[in-house]
Amino acid sequence: MLTNNNPIRVLVVDDSMVARNLITQGLASHPRIQVVGTAINAVDAKSKIDRLSPDVVTMDVEMPGVNGIEFLKQYLPTHPVPVILVSSLNLRVFDALAAGAVDFVRKPDGAESTASFLHALAQKIIVASCAKVPRTTRPAPAAGMAAVHPPIGSLGHSLALDSTIIGLGASTGGTEATLEVLKRLPADIPGMLIVQHMPVGFTKMYADRLNRLCQMEVREAVNGDEIHRGLALIAPADLQMRVVRMGSRYTVSCMPGEKVSGHRPSVDVLFSSMASTVKCHMVGIIMTGMGRDGASGLLEMRKAGAYTIGQDKESCVVYGMPCVAHEIGAVTIQASCENIASVLMTHLKTAK
Known part of the structure; x- marks a missing residue:
């Protein structure tokens, strides 16, 4: 380095x-x-x-x-x-x-x-030039390699989980880090929205890859998609993704717009929209990446009552975005990439 x-x-x-x-x-x-x-x-x-x-x-x-x-x-x-x-x-x-x-x-x-x-x-x-490159590389991912948490629909509070929304943002190193989280989660996870900084054309391929390797459905978001359990939506490259409330339902808006925090899509845009729009339970997760995209939005989420998770320094390829979020008080708890799924599941088991 x-x-x-x-x-x-x-x-x-x-x-x-x-x-x-x-x-x-x-x-x-x-x-x-x-x-x-x-x-x-x-x-x-x-x-x-x-x-x-x-x-x-x-x-x-x-x-x-x-x-x-x-x-x-x-x-x-x-x-x-x-x-x-x-x-x-x-x-x-x-x-x-x-x-x-x-x-x-x-x-x-x-x-x-x-x-x-x-x-x-x-x-x-x-x-x-600032990234941490491990001396051992991961084997090519395959279905069933990671221990998957059991379904959570039988926890006795499925109504709360039906209305829970999870936002996740990542940049450099995030394609594999996000996979590490998602492949450990069950098929009936609350609706997830994911912003991963990526060139045009690759977000659909990335969503298709996650869909093959993970238990839940994963696809590239389309403007107007409804957020629901068992579905993870990847923000399309070069569009800003926001949450829109429609009565008791929530959908996503994927539209052109100015870059925010240097990015389109921007984690800050997603998180800020969640903080201002989502009236049910929500969780924010910020992972590896350079810069500060997502940090201020995550702080807004935490102030609005969200449970927030930041990836720890040791497991980040670049400890930038999670570091800024932690320093400004946006992070409830830090966890390694491999443990974020367990931290999230433990929290969901107590969601009311």
């Missing part, structure tokens, strides 16, 4: 010369970033990481020979360097994140400009 003001040393790995040149030249003018080398494949990358000791590596997912996923599985356990994936719209990016990559950006393909791609990549490199 980079801890001083020296330039962030970056190695660019891509089998395409065009992509290597685009990234190298695009990052050249950034005052905090120094590209120290390029590599054309995973074998080349391994030798150059050993020789150049970069602070961050950018890597294409699909490369001839050893692809990015296999490289991460083989190399990261003994050489924990932060890796930013540079990928087209590809489901395999989530396998690479499970193998230990810190974050990813979408290659420019008409959905966004080269300038916005390079800006996003530079920002993610800066965040990755």
Whole structure:
């Protein structure tokens, strides 16, 4: 992890010369970033990481020979360097994140400009330079691997749980951290709303992946979706998601809007809407990520009576958002990524 003001040393790995040149030249003018080398494949990358000791590596997912996923599985356990994936719209990016990559950006393909791609990549490199990369990587997730809490409908207060709403927000490191929480929860969990900072096109694939691996239904939210037990809704990329009250029912609004706390969707937008709109029991969870998105919204939720959980420092890839939330008094209790589900379930068992 980079801890001083020296330039962030970056190695660019891509089998395409065009992509290597685009990234190298695009990052050249950034005052905090120094590209120290390029590599054309995973074998080349391994030798150059050993020789150049970069602070961050950018890597294409699909490369001839050893692809990015296999490289991460083989190399990261003994050489924990932060890796930013540079990928087209590809489901395999989530396998690479499970193998230990810190974050990813979408290659420019008409959905966004080269300038916005390079800006996003530079920002993610800066965040990755502060990230904690474990020396052991998780196995690829499979249904049934984690202990799942039993159904909660038989607790004798299902009416309270029917009207409970859970909000969860995460950023860097959050794709796998959120999975760690959700895969331990039962199918009849109270309605959940999730904001995960992610490029356009990937939120539906992410929701579909969680839907395959978790007990509850998970899908990308659509404007007007009703919140109900057994359903987790992922905020669509590039839209702001809010809670809307319709009598005794609650739905979501997914609409264009200005960025808030630097993001669209923004955790703060979701949490603030919950604090002002939700009149039933609610829970807020803030997880790994750089910056402060979600902290002020979580504080609003706590002041409105919500039970709030923050991921602890030890289990965060980046202890930014949960740290700010904790420091301003927005967090009722802190817990590790692996224990958040148990803390949530214990609380729900006493919900009135």
